[in-house]
Amino acid sequence: MAETGKALIKLPAGYKKGDVIQAQTICIHPQDTGYGKDKEGKPIPAFHVTSVEVWYGEKKISDMEVHGAISKDPYISFKVRASHSAPLKVVWKDTKGNVFEQSAEIKV
Amino acid sequence: MNRREVLIAAAALGAVAAAPGLLSFAHAAEPDKVAEAIAAVTGGKTAQQGRVTLTAPAIAENGAVVPVSVEVASPMTEGDYVKSITILADKNPQPRVISVNLTPDNGAAYLSVRMRLGETSPVRAYAVMSDGSVYAAEKSVKVTIGGCG
Amino acid sequence: MNVKTIIAALLAALPLAVPAWAEETQSISDADLALYREGINPAEVLRNTGGELFNKKMGPENLSCADCHEGQKPKAKALTGAAAAYPKHNKNADRVMSLQLQINNCVEKGIKAEPYKLNSAEITALTLYVKGLSNGMKVNVATNGPAQPWYEVGKQVYEQRRGQRNLSCKTCHDELAGHTLRMQKLASIGAGASHWPAYRMVNGDTFLIEQRFKQCMSNARMAPLKEGSDPMVALELYVTSLANGAAIETPGFVR
Numbered sequence: 069m070a071e072t073g074k075a076l077i078k079l080p081a082g083y084k085k086g087d088v089i090q091a092q093t094i095c096i097h098p099q100d101t102g103y104g105k106d107k108e109g110k111p112i113p114a115f116h117v118t119s120v121e122v123w124y125g126e127k128k129i130s131d132m133e134v135h136g137a138i139s140k141d142p143y144i145s146f147k148v149r150a151s152h153s154a155p156l157k158v159v160w161k162d163t164k165g166n167v168f169e170q171s172a173e174i175k176v
Numbered sequence: 177m178n179r180r181e182v183l184i185a186a187a188a189l190g191a192v193a194a195a196p197g198l199l200s201f202a203h204a205a206e207p208d209k210v211a212e213a214i215a216a217v218t219g220g221k222t223a224q225q226g227r228v229t230l231t232a233p234a235i236a237e238n239g240a241v242v243p244v245s246v247e248v249a250s251p252m253t254e255g256d257y258v259k260s261i262t263i264l265a266d267k268n269p270q271p272r273v274i275s276v277n278l279t280p281d282n283g284a285a286y287l288s289v290r291m292r293l294g295e296t297s298p299v300r301a302y303a304v305m306s307d308g309s310v311y312a313a314e315k316s317v318k319v320t321i322g323g324c325g
Numbered sequence: 326m327n328v329k330t331i332i333a334a335l336l337a338a339l340p341l342a343v344p345a346w347a348e349e350t351q352s353i354s355d356a357d358l359a360l361y362r363e364g365i366n367p368a369e370v371l372r373n374t375g376g377e378l379f380n381k382k383m384g385p386e387n388l389s390c391a392d393c394h395e396g397q398k399p400k401a402k403a404l405t406g407a408a409a410a411y412p413k414h415n416k417n418a419d420r421v422m423s424l425q426l427q428i429n430n431c432v433e434k435g436i437k438a439e440p441y442k443l444n445s446a447e448i449t450a451l452t453l454y455v456k457g458l459s460n461g462m463k464v465n466v467a468t469n470g471p472a473q474p475w476y477e478v479g480k481q482v483y484e485q486r487r488g489q490r491n492l493s494c495k496t497c498h499d500e501l502a503g504h505t506l507r508m509q510k511l512a513s514i515g516a517g518a519s520h521w522p523a524y525r526m527v528n529g530d531t532f533l534i535e536q537r538f539k540q541c542m543s544n545a546r547m548a549p550l551k552e553g554s555d556p557m558v559a560l561e562l563y564v565t566s567l568a569n570g571a572a573i574e575t576p577g578f579v580r
Contacts, residue, residue: 074373075370076370089283093365094367094369094370101269103269129278132276132277133275135273137270137291138274138289141367141529142290143289143365143367145245145289146276147282232360233361238526238527240527
């Protein structure tokens with residue numbers, strides 16, 4: 069049940085309009101690099117997150133190119149200026165074309 | 177002779193060379209792969225020192241999870257902001273770790289991740305500014321093998 | 326010099342631990358260790374799954390854990406603080422139960438559904454969720470009364486040398502605590518139990534404390550005890566009792 073694609077976004081408490089806040093994100097994912105081998109010595113094919121997009125309301129404020137060197141269950145944290153009330157949506161895509169989404173509300 | 181010295185002596189005699197499986201260098205990146213990755217970020221520009229703060233442990237007990245964060249001094253206004261932050265690890269089979277494109281809406285140029293290091297390696301952070309200038313910082317992280325499982 | 330003399334000489338030269346200079350240069354600093362604890366513990370995602378399982382309707386009467394323990398007319402006690410007393414003696418079963426055994430007991434007897442496997446992600450998730458309801462409260466397991474024989478057995482399991490290396494838990498975690506084993510400080514057990522279940526970076530996964538005991542036993546070359554078996558639950562009771570009085574902080578985030 070190590071549920072690939074389950075995600076979590078954490079925002080700090082007690083910020084006000086205009087503050088720059090730190091968003092922390094995690095997405096459960098095996099992040100197989102393609103360099104590993106299984107118990108029988110067979111290579112494990114690459115299976116990792118390739119991109120992350122950050123949307124603040126209707127606007128994409130950030131995007132990322134992600135490689136297999138990001139650890140299992142990718143933890144990525146960035147900052148955002150809390151200029152208005154809107155959902156902060158993070159979208160993860162992986163090498164198999166899976167798309168995972170998670171949102172957190174920014175309220176100012 | 178203690179265990180360490182025995183191992184050193186054995187290595188000197190070439191005894192270890194007979195068992196290459198013990199060594200983990202098989203996948204380490206070629207030096208030009210690193211240069212290529214750097215050039216892709218900087219566009220051939222020489223990176224300047226300063227503005228970039230790279231935080232990483234001096235010793236990572238576990239190469240599978242190494243906390244690395246990058247902060248770049250910038251006003252993050254429409255006229256002057258950090259366009260991208262890239263993290264590279266020289267000795268990884270694929271030196272590119274992550275690149276993030278930023279906008280003034282980020283409010284601050286900051287990126288924090290947990291990353292893998294296959295072995296002891298320099299970790300580099302590159303920041304490309306909105307005026308095209310490039311800043312960089314580097315830190316060596318020593319990867320040791322943990323103890324009992 | 327015969328073979329025995331050579332072996333004896335080599336053994337005498339083997340240091341018990343890495344010399345002090347190596348500790349200084351190879352061990353992770355406290356400041357660096359703090360970097361690891363910043364950010365999200367991946368086990369928090371599993372705890373959320375535990376919360377979903379807590380509310381999942383199961384069995385012939387379509388009941389969830391929450392139906393009995395929460396809501397308008399709870400049939401059973403609210404679970405806030407409950408986990409602090411586990412492992413705990415259960416009168417009906419006439420045995421000490423770990424929290425995970427108690428959860429399964431509820432699933433089987435209360436909900437009348439199939440209990441979870443003790444090494445499943447589901448039971449880890451549920452245990453993490455229920456234990457989380459006691460976060461910030463103090464570990465308070467009983468070692469007297471009906472729990473006392475279990476405590477005594479647990480202490481014995483902890484102290485009993487066994488396996489190929491003739492080690493006990495006590496050898497490394499009491500007698501050699503503070504020494505270095507392969508570049509790593511051996512930790513005294515202390516209040517360690519207060520932050521389990523925990524995410525282990527080495528494995529990139531979340532484990533129950535009994536699963537951690539099994540890993541430790543394998544590394545020490547002892548036959549691992551089975552999760553939920555009497556000696557294992559007794560060991561969990563003993564080790565958890567060492568954390569009595571310490572604040573519960575789960576999920577832990579450990580090397």
